[in-house]
Amino acid sequence: MPEPLAKKVLLIGWDAADWKVINPLLDQGLMPTLDDFINHGVMGNLATLRPILSPMLWNSIATGKRPNKHGIHGFMEPDTQNGGIRPVSSTSRKVKAIWNILTQRGFKTHVLGWFAGHPAEPINGISVSDLFPYATAPQDQPWPLPPGAVHPESLRDTFAELRMHPADVTEAAILPWIPRAAEVDQEKDKGLMSFAKILSENCSIHNAATWILQNEPWDFLAVYYNGIDHFCHGFMHYHPPRMEGIPEDRYEIYKDVVNGAYRFHDMMLETLLNLAGPDATVLLVSDHGFHSDHLRPRGIPAEPAGPAVQHRPFGIFCMKGQHVQQDERIYGATLLDVTPTILTLFGLPVGADMDGRVLVQAFEEPPQIARIPSWEQELGECGMHPSDLRMDPAAAQAVLQQFVALGYIQPPSEDQSKAVASAVREANYNLARDYLDCGRPDDALPLLEDLAKNDPKQTRFQMHLAQCYLALSRRAEAKQILEALITADLNPPEAEAAKAEQPDQAEAGQVAENVQQAESPQAETARTETPEALAPETTTPEAATSQEKQPNPRPWADLLMGVIHFEEGNMDAALASLLKAEQSDPRLPNLHLRIGETYLRQKRTDDADRAFQQALDIDGDSPEAHLGLAMVRLRQRRNEEAAEQALLAVGLQHFLPLGHFYLGVALARLGHRQRAMLAFETCLSMLPGLVAAHRWLAALHSQPGGDLDKAIRHRSLYAQLMQQRKTRARA
Amino acid sequence: MMQMLSAGGLSVVTDGERQADADNPRGYFEWERIKLLPKQPDCIAEAEGKVVKVISQLLFALPAGREYRVIFMQRPLPEVVASQAEMIRRRGTTGAGLAPAALIAGLGAHLNQVNAWLKDKANISVHRVEHGDVLREPLRVSESIQQFLNCPLNVDAMSQQIDKSLYRQRSQTA
Numbered sequence: 001m002p003e004p005l006a007k008k009v010l011l012i013g014w015d016a017a018d019w020k021v022i023n024p025l026l027d028q029g030l031m032p033t034l035d036d037f038i039n040h041g042v043m044g045n046l047a048t049l050r051p052i053l054s055p056m057l058w059n060s061i062a063t064g065k066r067p068n069k070h071g072i073h074g075f076m077e078p079d080t081q082n083g084g085i086r087p088v089s090s091t092s093r094k095v096k097a098i099w100n101i102l103t104q105r106g107f108k109t110h111v112l113g114w115f116a117g118h119p120a121e122p123i124n125g126i127s128v129s130d131l132f133p134y135a136t137a138p139q140d141q142p143w144p145l146p147p148g149a150v151h152p153e154s155l156r157d158t159f160a161e162l163r164m165h166p167a168d169v170t171e172a173a174i175l176p177w178i179p180r181a182a183e184v185d186q187e188k189d190k191g192l193m194s195f196a197k198i199l200s201e202n203c204s205i206h207n208a209a210t211w212i213l214q215n216e217p218w219d220f221l222a223v224y225y226n227g228i229d230h231f232c233h234g235f236m237h238y239h240p241p242r243m244e245g246i247p248e249d250r251y252e253i254y255k256d257v258v259n260g261a262y263r264f265h266d267m268m269l270e271t272l273l274n275l276a277g278p279d280a281t282v283l284l285v286s287d288h289g290f291h292s293d294h295l296r297p298r299g300i301p302a303e304p305a306g307p308a309v310q311h312r313p314f315g316i317f318c319m320k321g322q323h324v325q326q327d328e329r330i331y332g333a334t335l336l337d338v339t340p341t342i343l344t345l346f347g348l349p350v351g352a353d354m355d356g357r358v359l360v361q362a363f364e365e366p367p368q369i370a371r372i373p374s375w376e377q378e379l380g381e382c383g384m385h386p387s388d389l390r391m392d393p394a395a396a397q398a399v400l401q402q403f404v405a406l407g408y409i410q411p412p413s414e415d416q417s418k419a420v421a422s423a424v425r426e427a428n429y430n431l432a433r434d435y436l437d438c439g440r441p442d443d444a445l446p447l448l449e450d451l452a453k454n455d456p457k458q459t460r461f462q463m464h465l466a467q468c469y470l471a472l473s474r475r476a477e478a479k480q481i482l483e484a485l486i487t488a489d490l491n492p493p494e495a496e497a498a499k500a501e502q503p504d505q506a507e508a509g510q511v512a513e514n515v516q517q518a519e520s521p522q523a524e525t526a527r528t529e530t531p532e533a534l535a536p537e538t539t540t541p542e543a544a545t546s547q548e549k550q551p552n553p554r555p556w557a558d559l560l561m562g563v564i565h566f567e568e569g570n571m572d573a574a575l576a577s578l579l580k581a582e583q584s585d586p587r588l589p590n591l592h593l594r595i596g597e598t599y600l601r602q603k604r605t606d607d608a609d610r611a612f613q614q615a616l617d618i619d620g621d622s623p624e625a626h627l628g629l630a631m632v633r634l635r636q637r638r639n640e641e642a643a644e645q646a647l648l649a650v651g652l653q654h655f656l657p658l659g660h661f662y663l664g665v666a667l668a669r670l671g672h673r674q675r676a677m678l679a680f681e682t683c684l685s686m687l688p689g690l691v692a693a694h695r696w697l698a699a700l701h702s703q704p705g706g707d708l709d710k711a712i713r714h715r716s717l718y719a720q721l722m723q724q725r726k727t728r729a730r731a
Numbered sequence: 732m733m734q735m736l737s738a739g740g741l742s743v744v745t746d747g748e749r750q751a752d753a754d755n756p757r758g759y760f761e762w763e764r765i766k767l768l769p770k771q772p773d774c775i776a777e778a779e780g781k782v783v784k785v786i787s788q789l790l791f792a793l794p795a796g797r798e799y800r801v802i803f804m805q806r807p808l809p810e811v812v813a814s815q816a817e818m819i820r821r822r823g824t825t826g827a828g829l830a831p832a833a834l835i836a837g838l839g840a841h842l843n844q845v846n847a848w849l850k851d852k853a854n855i856s857v858h859r860v861e862h863g864d865v866l867r868e869p870l871r872v873s874e875s876i877q878q879f880l881n882c883p884l885n886v887d888a889m890s891q892q893i894d895k896s897l898y899r900q901r902s903q904t905a
Contacts, residue, residue, distance in 0.1 A: 080841060081791040081848075082769060389847055395837040398829045400788070402838075405824040406815055408786040410766040 002368035004347035005323040006281035011098075011222040011342065012272060013061070013114070014265055015054055016229035017316045018289030019045070021239075021262055030263055033270040034318070037284065041320025042362045044330040045621075046338075047653055048288040050437040051430050052311040055088050057287035057335060058115040058224065062097040064339030064354035067434045068443070070095050072116045073427035075305070076419070077393035083400055083409070084416040085423045087131070088116045091385050092393055096375050098339045099123050099222060103383035104375075105348060107219040110212050113205045114224045119148030123383030126212055127151040128159060130224075133204035135197070139167035162207040169196035177260040180253045191254060194234050199264075202227035206268050213275035220342075221276075225268070231261035232290040233307055239292055258292070281321025281345055285338055288315050295619060303460060304426045314621060314652070319362055321345075330361045332654020344369055351375045355438075394424060425451065433464065441471035452481075459485060459553040466560055475564050482564075485557040555585035562594055566601070574598050587618055596628045605635045623653035630662040642666035657687035664696060673700055691725070694718040732804055732865065733760035734892040735873065736782045739884035744783040760784055768792040787845045790855075799855045800880060806862035808835045869893045 025031045026038075048057060049066065059072040067073055071094035079086035093116055102109040103124040110125040111117065118129035129149045137143040143165070150156045174181050174192065184192050202225050209223040237243055238254035269284070276282060289312030291297065300306045317333045319341075320326075336356030343350050344358045349370035360366050372378070397420060403409045412420065428447045435444035448468050451461040462481050469478035562577035578595045581588055596611035609632045615625035626649035633642035646663035650656050664679035677700050680693045687693075694714045701711035737743045737760070745760045762783055764774050772794035775783075785793075785801075793799060812831050819826045829837065849857055858879035865872050869890035877884040 080788070080844065386843075386847075389844060392837075392840075395829070395833065395840065398834070399837040399841045401828070402815060402819075402826045402834065403786060403788050405819050405822070405826040407822065407824075408766075409788055410769075 001349075002344070002347045002370050004345065005363070005367055006321055006345040007279045008218060008276070008281070009220050009321075009342055009345055010272065010276045010280050010282045011220070011338070012269065012282065012284045013058065013222070013224035014228050014284065014286045014316070015058075015224070015226045016232055016288060016290040016311065017262075017265070017284075017286035018292060018312060018314070019316055020289065020312070021258065021292050022316065025259060025262055025266075030259070031266040033266045033273065034284075037269070037273070037282070037320055038318055039327050041282075041318055042325050042328045042330045043316070043318045044333050045652060046285055046287075046315040046317040047332075047334040048311075048313050048315055049335065049434070050313075051305070051433045052288045052308050052313065053305055053430060054226075054229065054287055055115040056430060056434070059093060059097070060355075061285060061287060061335045061338045062099070062114060062222070063093075063095050064098075064336055064343075064351070064356040065095055066336070066355050066438055068431060068438070068440075069353070069355070071392075073430045073434075074423065075426075076423040077427065078397040078400070078420045078423055080396040080400055083412040083420075085419045087118065089118055090116055090121055090129070091119070091389050092116065093384075096382055096384060098342055099125075099127070099220065100382040100384050101343065101348065101375050102220050102346065104378065104380045105346075107346070108217050109383075110216065110218055110221045112208050112212070112221070112223040113226075114222060118146070119385070120151035121383050121385060122151050125218065125220075126155060126216060127383075128208050132159065132208070133163060133201040135163075135165050135200065139165045158211075159208055162211055163204040164200040164207065166193070166196040166200045169199050173199065177257055177264075178253060179256075183249070183253060189250075191234070195231075195257065198227055198230045198234070201230075202264075202268075206271070210271060210275055213272070220346075223272075225265065228261050228265060228286070229290065232258055232292075233310065236290060236292060236296060236310065239296075243296060243298070245298070279322075281324065282319065283338065283342070284316065284318040285335065286315035287335060288312060303458075304422060305430075312621075317359075319359075323363055323365070323367070325362060325364055328362075330359060331651040332361075333359055334655075393427070397424060425455065429461065429464075432468075436464065436468060436471065439471075441468045444468050445472065463553055463556055463560075466557075470560065470564060470567075473567075475567065478560065479564060482557040482561050485553045486561070488553075552584070555581040555588050555591075558584065559588055559591055559594060562598070566594070566598055571598055571602050575602070589619075590615075590624070592618065593622070593624045593628060596625075596632075600628070600631060600635075605632055608632050609636075621652055623649045623656055623659065626652065627656065627659050627662065630659070630666070634662060634665055637669075639666045639669045643670065655686055657683045657690060660686070661690060661693055664693065668696060668700060673703065676700060689721060691718055691721045694721065732802065732860070733782065733784055735865075735869075735889040736802075736876070736884075738888040738892050739873065739877070739886065740888075741880075741884070742781045744778045744781045765789060787842065790845060791848060793855070795854065797854065801849070801855055801857045802876060802879070803857050803859045804862060805859055808838050810862075811838065866893060 022031060022034065026035050029035070049060060053074065055072050055075055056067040059070045060066060063070045071092055072088055075088060076085045077088045077092055078084075096104075097111075097114075099109045099111045100121070100123065106124065108125050109123050110127070111121075111123065112126075112128045113130050113132060115130055117127070118131045120127035120129045127150070129146075131146050132149045135143050136146075145156060145160045150159045171181070174195065178184075178192070178195065181192060186192060205223065205225055209221065212218065212221060235254050235257040237246060238251050239258045240255055242248070242251045242255075273282065291310055291312050295312070297309045301309060315335065317330070317338075334356060336354070337359050338356070340350040340354055340356045341359045341362070344367050347370075349372040350358060351374045352371055353374040353376070358367065358369050360369075400409070400412075404411045411417070429451055432444040432447035432451070435441065435447070444464075445468050448461060448465040451458070452465045455461060462485060466478045466481040466485075469475070469481070558577045558581035562574045562581065565571075565574035565577055575595070575598050578591065578598060581591055582595065585591070592611045592615035596608045596615065599605070599608035599611055608628065612625050612628035612632060615622055615628070619625070626645045630642045630645035630649060633639070633645055643663055643666035646659050646666060649659040650663065653659070660679045660683035664676045664683060667673075667676035667679060677697060680697050680700075683690060683693045684697075694717045698711050698714035698718055701707045701714065733743060733745075743760055744762045746762050746764070748761065748763055762778075764771075764777070765783055765785055766789070767774055768785075768789050769792040772792060775794060775797065787803075790801070809831070812834050815826070816831070849855055856879075858876065860872055860876070869892075870886060873884065873886035873889035876889070877886055
């Protein structure tokens with residue numbers, strides 16, 4: 001077994017933290033603790049998964065596994081005890097989290113506030129569930145902790161006392177963030193109330209974390225703060241520069257809230273680091289970023305989890321401690337890598353069934369990595385709830401339906417039924433999108449076909465079904481859906497039909513997550529409990545008016561139709577469809593990439609250059625846009641720039657085989673043979689069947705000083721692959 | 732069981748609304764209002780000192796602040812599922828839509844959750860009675876219930892309520 005690389009590990013989660021906001025604050029010296037942290041450790045982007053929904057992502061961070069393995073598929077799940085819904089729970093997670101594995105190996109382990117953390121798991125340490133910080137009653141009334149919020153039960157009263165109520169947030173606490181708070185008309189604008197709620201909840205979590213660090217022995221502590229995400233959902237539209245449509249006076253009132261949130265987290269970080277001590281290895285991660293610039297959406301789609309459109313696909317990763325590099329940047333990390341890396345820090349093996357990898361580049365020396373097939377088969381008490389308490393939410397719902405059919409219990413109310421149906425539907429939709437994201441369209445297909453059949457008015461289901469058919473090369477079926485979407489858009493339905501297509505009020509209310517309620521389980525529960533709570537909750541008038549209808553599917557359908565034409569080799573038709581999409585929505589994600597690829601295929605290199613530049617103008621952190629520009633620069637024989645673009649691409653997304661391939665080509669042309677061979681080998685480790693990479697390696701190894709055996713092997717592989725290709729073509 | 736308890740001398744809360752049918756030719760001891768328990772937990776006050784039939788799902792809704800004695804009827808789940816399927820067929824309603832094996836697993840998980848919930852409740856004492864034991868040894872079961880409830884019951888009358896002809900959904904493994 002490898003030697004441990006850390007004495008103790010502190011894992012801090014900042015939901016939605018984003019370098020795009022942090023970097024200017026670092027430059028101004030406004031986040032001194034984080035600045036010092038990254039100067040003594042490593043930092044980098046942390047690529048997220050899709051769909052970008054926090055409960056799924058934080059459980060992937062904690063397990064090293066994708067949602068289709070860990071079983072957390074959304075915000076809500078059916079509740080068998082009340083016939084309605086509840087926040088997704090710890091009994092629904094199917095696999096061990098890092099705190100379970102460490103419990104199993106006898107480490108003193110604590111976890112605080114993690115998504116799907118309720119009821120608190122019986123680990124070897126303290127577990128405080130995600131329902132812990134929410135104030136469920138006014139300050140002058142009792143607000144007991146929900147049963148199961150704290151393990152061990154003996155610490156329940158201690159932790160209840162550590163909570164802060166929103167009403168305890170005083171003027172003195174608000175004014176540094178919102179100096180003109182007195183101008184807010186609190187009858188119309190609930191911004192201050194939301195602010196106090198978010199601040200108090202995060203103070204409660206922080207109090208609990210500092211209490212543990214001060215009073216309990218620990219080997220591992222994981223603590224999750226939702227503050228940055230919730231402040232951003234509530235106030236990012238006031239963040240500088242002022243967005244179109246935001247009134248000047250309100251902008252002036254709230255413009256500093258987001259930066260204030262980051263500075264506040266920096267202060268909390270300082271306390272945590274001081275209490276953790278110099279011996280601790282510390283990881284600071286976020287599950288996704290948050291659009292803070294010209295990419296901020298102007299409206300939120302009126303669909304469940306619509307506010308996720310504000311999320312950016314890159315979060316943050318920082319780590320410092322013994323054996324960790326100092327003042328270095330690391331590339332290509334994904335949130336699936338966090339748990340394998342922590343296991344390696346403790347000298348424990350990584351499960352082969354984990355989807356992430358150890359971030360070896362973060363260490364001074366490559367660490368020894370032990371492996372086992374799976375932690376799930378390792379016997380021993382791991383602090384999960386007993387297996388007989390864990391129940392598939394869909395099966396639980398079926399049992400309730402059985403009781404209703406038998407007349408044993410009353411049917412759920414209409415509101416409850418809608419909420420349950422919505423929770424089950426969204427979980428299936430999210431699971432299908434996870435399958436699509438990890439290249440398993442076969443598994444996504446039955447889910448999407450069911451969703452599209454049962455709810456044909458939801459264009460998002462049709463759109464993803466078309467995408468799924470395309471991934472399965474079932475182009476005719478994809479075309480059929482897209483043509484229907486395009487035709488429907490060309491022939492707008494009557495007003496009444498149009499009205500019917502909008503999500504109903506209950507659904508819109510359930511998902512009016514443009515405020516901190518977006519990811520607040522307690523608020524979700526509250527909303528399902530009373531009919532009046534079904535109305536959308538908003539913080540500020542601007543947030544209230546930012547709800548959009550279902551997104552217009554037309555530009556997206558044109559884009560996908562362009563992709564189909566491209567795959568069929570009809571470049572003129574592809575370009576025509578893509579340019580139509582551009583006319584309707586020039587900022588459609590990936591549109592300019594597809595246009596650029598089409599121009600490349602047409603050998604219109606300068607047009608392709610412009611298209612990829614446009615893609616970068618929209619999102620400077622797009623690995624695909626850098627990849628496209630690398631290809632363009634190779635065509636133009638501007639090899640140094642090609643290498644630079646390819647490096648940028650793989651830096652943003654390490655698993656990008658073509659990025660490594662283009663890098664190899666550019667380096668080979670520049671005469672950097674060894675580095676070129678390394679790039680081609682990296683490419684082949686990701687995409688072993690890439691014929692051209694074998695040909696390049698054969699050629700490079702055939703040069704003087706090369707490895708002739710390898711040259712022969714790659715030449716042989718090249719020949720085999722070409723033969724297979726010919727056979728397939730003939731078939 | 733409700734007939735046994737009634738014959739034993741206990742006062743049973745029932746509204747008599749559900750009539751005897753092919754599933755239960757000797758009639759039901761239902762009390763429709765109990766279904767409102769999740770929304771109107773105080774309705775349980777009407778059953779103070781009496782016997783009321785409650786499905787396991789509704790136990791979650793029992794309000795705190797009262798003492799309860801629960802006679803928990805247990806039966807092999809394959810028999811339960813077969814019996815429920817027949818009842819659903821006669822009622823013309825739609826059940827869970829799961830294959831029997833999946834439904835058995837789901838009901839098993841549900842019972843585990845109920846049992847875990849009951850375990851933590853100091854105000855609820857539980858006496859478990861196997862359906863098969865009631866048929867085979869009605870007198871012994873009646874005496875055990877008398878002991879659990881700690882009150883005199885007519886155990887002979889209780890044991891005479893058993894009609895084995897109604898035991899139709901026998902498990903293949905039983």
